Amino acid sequence: MTPRDRRTLIFGAGLIVALVLTAKGVPATVAWRRDKALESARASQLLAASSIDPRELRSARDSLAIRRSRLEAIDSVMPVAVSASAAVAQLASTLEDLADSCAVRVSAIQLRPDSVASSGLTEVSARLNAVADVAGLAAFVRAIAGSRAPLVVRELTVTAPEPAAPSSKAEALRFDVLVAGLSRTAAQGRP
Amino acid sequence: MSTHAGISITRDACSAVVVRAGRVRWCARVERDPGTPIAPAVARLLATAPRRHSRLRVAVSLGASYCQVKRITNIASTIRADVASRLVEQNAASFFLRSSRLVTTGVERAADGSAWSAALDGALVDDLVDALREAGLGSAVFLPEPLAIALVLPAGAHRIADGDVVAEFSTTSRRTFARFRRVRDDVSAAHTIADPPDDLPPALRSLGDGARHYAAAFGATTCPPNHPLTWRPPADPKRRRWFARLGVGAAAATFILSMIAVLVAPGIRASIDVASALRLAARHAAGRAEAARIETDLRRVTASLDRIDRFESGRGDLALLLAALARVLPDSTALLSLRVDTVEVSLSVLTPRAADAVSALASADNVVSPRIAGSVMRDASTRATLERATIRFRRRRR
Numbered sequence: 001m002t003p004r005d006r007r008t009l010i011f012g013a014g015l016i017v018a019l020v021l022t023a024k025g026v027p028a029t030v031a032w033r034r035d036k037a038l039e040s041a042r043a044s045q046l047l048a049a050s051s052i053d054p055r056e057l058r059s060a061r062d063s064l065a066i067r068r069s070r071l072e073a074i075d076s077v078m079p080v081a082v083s084a085s086a087a088v089a090q091l092a093s094t095l096e097d098l099a100d101s102c103a104v105r106v107s108a109i110q111l112r113p114d115s116v117a118s119s120g121l122t123e124v125s126a127r128l129n130a131v132a133d134v135a136g137l138a139a140f141v142r143a144i145a146g147s148r149a150p151l152v153v154r155e156l157t158v159t160a161p162e163p164a165a166p167s168s169k170a171e172a173l174r175f176d177v178l179v180a181g182l183s184r185t186a187a188q189g190r191p
Numbered sequence: 192m193s194t195h196a197g198i199s200i201t202r203d204a205c206s207a208v209v210v211r212a213g214r215v216r217w218c219a220r221v222e223r224d225p226g227t228p229i230a231p232a233v234a235r236l237l238a239t240a241p242r243r244h245s246r247l248r249v250a251v252s253l254g255a256s257y258c259q260v261k262r263i264t265n266i267a268s269t270i271r272a273d274v275a276s277r278l279v280e281q282n283a284a285s286f287f288l289r290s291s292r293l294v295t296t297g298v299e300r301a302a303d304g305s306a307w308s309a310a311l312d313g314a315l316v317d318d319l320v321d322a323l324r325e326a327g328l329g330s331a332v333f334l335p336e337p338l339a340i341a342l343v344l345p346a347g348a349h350r351i352a353d354g355d356v357v358a359e360f361s362t363t364s365r366r367t368f369a370r371f372r373r374v375r376d377d378v379s380a381a382h383t384i385a386d387p388p389d390d391l392p393p394a395l396r397s398l399g400d401g402a403r404h405y406a407a408a409f410g411a412t413t414c415p416p417n418h419p420l421t422w423r424p425p426a427d428p429k430r431r432r433w434f435a436r437l438g439v440g441a442a443a444a445t446f447i448l449s450m451i452a453v454l455v456a457p458g459i460r461a462s463i464d465v466a467s468a469l470r471l472a473a474r475h476a477a478g479r480a481e482a483a484r485i486e487t488d489l490r491r492v493t494a495s496l497d498r499i500d501r502f503e504s505g506r507g508d509l510a511l512l513l514a515a516l517a518r519v520l521p522d523s524t525a526l527l528s529l530r531v532d533t534v535e536v537s538l539s540v541l542t543p544r545a546a547d548a549v550s551a552l553a554s555a556d557n558v559v560s561p562r563i564a565g566s567v568m569r570d571a572s573t574r575a576t577l578e579r580a581t582i583r584f585r586r587r588r589r
Contacts, residue, residue, distance in 0.1 A: 026454065029454045029455060029458070030454070032458055033454070033455070033458035033461070036457075036461035036462050036465070037457065037458075037461050039461065039462075039465045040461035040462075040464045040465050040468070043464065043469055044468055046468065046472050047468040047475075050471075050475040050476065051471075051475055052475060052479055052482050054478075057478060057481065057482055057485070060482065060485045060486065060489060061485055064485050064488055064489045064492065067489065067492045067496060068488075068492055070496065071496055071499075074496075118494070118498055120495060121495060121499070123502065138510075141509055141510050141513060145507040145509065146507075150502055150503060150506070151506070152502060152503075152506045153509045153531075154505075154533055155530075155532045155533070156509060156529065156531040157528070157529065158528060158529040158530075159528045159529075160525070160528065163527050182499065182502050
């Protein structure tokens, strides 16, 4: 084999190897590059979704602390009951105490077993039939509105049996009041 | 700091010096037979040389027997130096005595406008180039010995002899030739410098009594590499071919690498971005968990507060409503019954004029749209005529 033949053989072999490498390698490299670009785009989206502005985080933390402190202040005066029935019983007891303090004669207390619990808070209500004069009724309503425990009058029906009675006769207003109260059930715990 | 090596070749001896920082670091001298090839003598000379320095610059001075220096006449001063050099090179036989092949140097213009050129023995130069390459000294500059001497000795007339050839020349203060004469003479001294040793530079005088033997070699080290009266051998053709092939190979490799980089670089960049993004996302994971926990707590606390606020918003409304009724209803009006729920209020009154009671109620803040429901009944059971009516209105919430 002459040197010229050897050079031709080496050049031809090299050319064939180069062509094979190019034909196989370029498509594989292009596919690999495309996969990497897709991975990069997904990673960028993940990063964008996971990045959190430290100022927003600090602001949220402060807001939570303020709201928690406000809720704790309210919780300190809110009655705590183990169940809705116990809460209704506590409400009835509170209403009787208020009625006694306002010279209201209670005829009947009807406990409303239906209650709505949400966010650890239970709203219970009780209907109270009683008799009192105007001053007693006003004092009772004011006592409910100003009580430390969260109470609110939902309905009130007042009837004057003898509107034309002489002023010398003792006034007796018959009234029926539906009072709702908010209490925290111990099983729910504080948020 | 570069190191200079100077080699002096005369008919009967070869000498060499190595100069660094203006001081002679090494010197050697070997005798030679003028009839024998120069290569063995050079090999013997350089055998004791110190270790090769990477930045060694070599200059070879050829004795008066192997060189001719001549004033070139009839070359106009307006001709450029490179043109004049080519003119001398292509017409060397016209300017120099030619017994063998000659290589010519460039043309130097003296201060008086005269042009000077030199010719070197081509065969000796070829042998020296090969010998120096054998010794690992690839590139060397060749110069005539009179020039080397002129660079060492002060301006004036000098006389050097090499074998039976004597060169008499005078130099100017600018180290250019003012006169040159080369004659064959029957002198007994093989190689002499007529000048006393006191004229030699101090670095050379430090070599002692033999300093004059190294004057040409030392002068060669002081010769600027681009001096017009020097000759530099052309590059080795094999080496030039090797460099050309190396250049082609480097260009091809650079092209292939560039193509590979074009294909691969975006993928590598994307891989780096992925790794970076995942690393950052992992770093943000703790903050994200805390943010999720805070958001959940905030939602629960806010829901509780909203519930309480909604509940609290109804507190006290009834007391205010009763106060308003007591304030706005006329004194002559008696309330028979009152029914209040969260939206509407219904009251039955006994009053002289029901319409007056409705008008009075309309002026209250928390009363909306009071109206008489049903019929108004006359009540004649009492002494005064009264009307019994049912009035309804909606509550205005805070």
